[in-house]
Amino acid sequence: VKTLKDAGHHVVEEDLYKGRFDAALSAAERQSYYSTQYDYSAVQNEVDKLVAAEAIVLFFPTWWFSFPAILKGWFDRAWGPGITFDHANKYSFLKPRLLQLRKMLAVTTLDSPWWVDQLVMRKPVKRVLKTGLFQACAPKCKFEMLSLYKCERLTAAQVQRFTDRITRVFNSWV
Amino acid sequence: VKTLKDAGHHVVEEDLYKGRFDAALSAAERQSYYSTQYDYSAVQNEVDKLVAAEAIVLFFPTWWFSFPAILKGWFDRAWGPGITFDHANKYSFLKPRLLQLRKMLAVTTLDSPWWVDQLVMRKPVKRVLKTGLFQACAPKCKFEMLSLYKCERLTAAQVQRFTDRITRVFNSWV
Numbered sequence: 001v002k003t004l005k006d007a008g009h010h011v012v013e014e015d016l017y018k019g020r021f022d023a024a025l026s027a028a029e030r031q032s033y034y035s036t037q038y039d040y041s042a043v044q045n046e047v048d049k050l051v052a053a054e055a056i057v058l059f060f061p062t063w064w065f066s067f068p069a070i071l072k073g074w075f076d077r078a079w080g081p082g083i084t085f086d087h088a089n090k091y092s093f094l095k096p097r098l099l100q101l102r103k104m105l106a107v108t109t110l111d112s113p114w115w116v117d118q119l120v121m122r123k124p125v126k127r128v129l130k131t132g133l134f135q136a137c138a139p140k141c142k143f144e145m146l147s148l149y150k151c152e153r154l155t156a157a158q159v160q161r162f163t164d165r166i167t168r169v170f171n172s173w174v
Numbered sequence: 175v176k177t178l179k180d181a182g183h184h185v186v187e188e189d190l191y192k193g194r195f196d197a198a199l200s201a202a203e204r205q206s207y208y209s210t211q212y213d214y215s216a217v218q219n220e221v222d223k224l225v226a227a228e229a230i231v232l233f234f235p236t237w238w239f240s241f242p243a244i245l246k247g248w249f250d251r252a253w254g255p256g257i258t259f260d261h262a263n264k265y266s267f268l269k270p271r272l273l274q275l276r277k278m279l280a281v282t283t284l285d286s287p288w289w290v291d292q293l294v295m296r297k298p299v300k301r302v303l304k305t306g307l308f309q310a311c312a313p314k315c316k317f318e319m320l321s322l323y324k325c326e327r328l329t330a331a332q333v334q335r336f337t338d339r340i341t342r343v344f345n346s347w348v
Contacts, residue, residue: 024197024244025237063199065302066246066306067246068198069250070247072238073197073243076242093286093290121305121306128238128295131294
């Protein structure tokens, strides 16, 4: 099996740049965040895809040890209350809503070497993704992450080995 | 002294929302990132303010243990090569360029309690800001950060104590 499509999965692509996704949560959206109903009408399309997914694959570059702004905007706007979580009462944190989500894979590139990300920075992107977002909102989801370090100075063989790792994860899903 | 202005400092405000700042680094900008000259013409105004500053104060909410998208976009687009750093050769990391910057204060709000940010998440926002951005690009800059935890359920007195802490930092600057 080469792709998830070959294995009979229904694959829906979301290219935030192609769709000219507006990254900034608006003041009106923020005001509605703690009202009875968060108003996500401007990102309805992204929300529909998100809540229908049983698996999510994120491909993104890591810039400044964090998400590109446009991807952060997807979390700020589409991962709202009533969608991926409900507000907690005072005894708990978020109440998760992405209960149908079973698998997620994050694939990223960094120019930094592995030890700066892991030992100096303590893996901020992985920690925010895994603990802050997916474990909080999708407790049944198996989380995997592949990071391509020193991505500006790789040989073709090194890139190939990395893409092989992505394929192996997909093969384990089918 | 109540404000930095009272102390004779020239204070320039930058409200990214008011200026409708476009957070997404464009494909053309990214292509120019590794060319001889990064093309930051679309964010010239933000760059001019940034390189002229001797001190920076950032006010922002922390969402999902990271920057709001619009602030991340400011780092993605205005903190480019030839502005805040130069590309490293293979023996070093970034070469810093913000050598005139002496002080920075980050002020943020989080709904999470302090121990989740610090013990579970390992302070991802502070680590990215301090180590990833300011220590890399502005080595002479003294870094301070004030975090207001559990910000959705505070008394007026608690908020006042926090604003007093901000004032104390400003007073130490004048």
